[in-house]
Amino acid sequence: QSALTQPASVSGSPGQSITISCTGTSSDVGGYNYVSWYQQHPGKAPKLMIYDVSKRPSGVSNRFSGSKSGNTASLTISGLQAEDEADYYCSSYTSSNTWVFGGGTKLTVL
Amino acid sequence: QVQLQESGPGLVKPSETLSLTCTVSGGSISSYYWSWIRQPPGKGLEWIGDISYSGSTNYNPSLKSRVTISVDTSKNQFSLKLSSVTAADTAVYYCAKERRDGHNYFDYWGQGTLVTVSS
Numbered sequence: 253q254s255a256l257t258q259p260a261s262v263s264g265s266p267g268q269s270i271t272i273s274c275t276g277t278s279s280d281v282g283g284y285n286y287v288s289w290y291q292q293h294p295g296k297a298p299k300l301m302i303y304d305v306s307k308r309p310s311g312v313s314n315r316f317s318g319s320k321s322g323n324t325a326s327l328t329i330s331g332l333q334a335e336d337e338a339d340y341y342c343s344s345y346t347s348s349n350t351w352v353f354g355g356g357t358k359l360t361v362l
Numbered sequence: 363q364v365q366l367q368e369s370g371p372g373l374v375k376p377s378e379t380l381s382l383t384c385t386v387s388g389g390s391i392s393s394y395y396w397s398w399i400r401q402p403p404g405k406g407l408e409w410i411g412d413i414s415y416s417g418s419t420n421y422n423p424s425l426k427s428r429v430t431i432s433v434d435t436s437k438n439q440f441s442l443k444l445s446s447v448t449a450a451d452t453a454v455y456y457c458a459k460e461r462r463d464g465h466n467y468f469d470y471w472g473q474g475t476l477v478t479v480s481s
Binding site: 253255284286288290297298299300303304307309341343345348349350351352353354355356 | 397399405406407408409412420421422423424456461462465466467468469471472473474
C-alpha cells in the first residue's frame, strides 16, 4: 500500500485559513468515509483532530473542519493561531482491512 | 480515560528481534482493536499492524513477513515483535487504540518509545 499524498508544507498568517489536502485511491480515501486527521507537536504523540472525514472529537476547536471529494480529503483550519503550528497527518482505512497514513504536512504560522 | 504505555528495550542489535509491550489502563482491552504505529526520526507515521481482543490480526504488507502482534487479555496488554531488524527500523514506536465500529480512527495513543537499532 502506498502512503497518502500530502503537501510537505503549508503556511499562513494568524487569523487566516489554510487547507491541507490528502490524496489516495478508490481503495482507501475514495472508498470509505473513514479519513481521520492528526496533529503532532514536536516530541509529542499525535492527537486526533477529525474523524470520519468531517467529525470533530469533543474538545477540538470548531476552527478545524474536514471534507472529502473523490479520492482527496482536506483539512481546513480557520482563524489560524500560533498554537496550530505543528505537523498534520491524514489517515484512511483501506479495502485490505489495514490503515495508511499520509506523509505529513508541516504547518507554519507566520 | 484510556491510557496506553509502551515498554521495552531502547536499543536492539541489527538482525535481532525488537520486542515491545503496550499496557492499557483505564479500560478493558477486551474490546476494540489495538495498533502499533512507528515514526522514524524526522519522518512520517507508518502503520505496522493491529490486533483485536480476540486475537485477529492485520499487518502492513510491507512488514508482514517480519511482524507478529499478540494480545494478553489477562494482563490488559498487547505486544509487538519485529524480526531481523536493521537501522531502517529505528523509530519512535507508538501503540494506539482503534475505533473500528463504523467510526474508524485512532482515538488514544501512547506517548511513544524510541527504539534504536545499532550494534
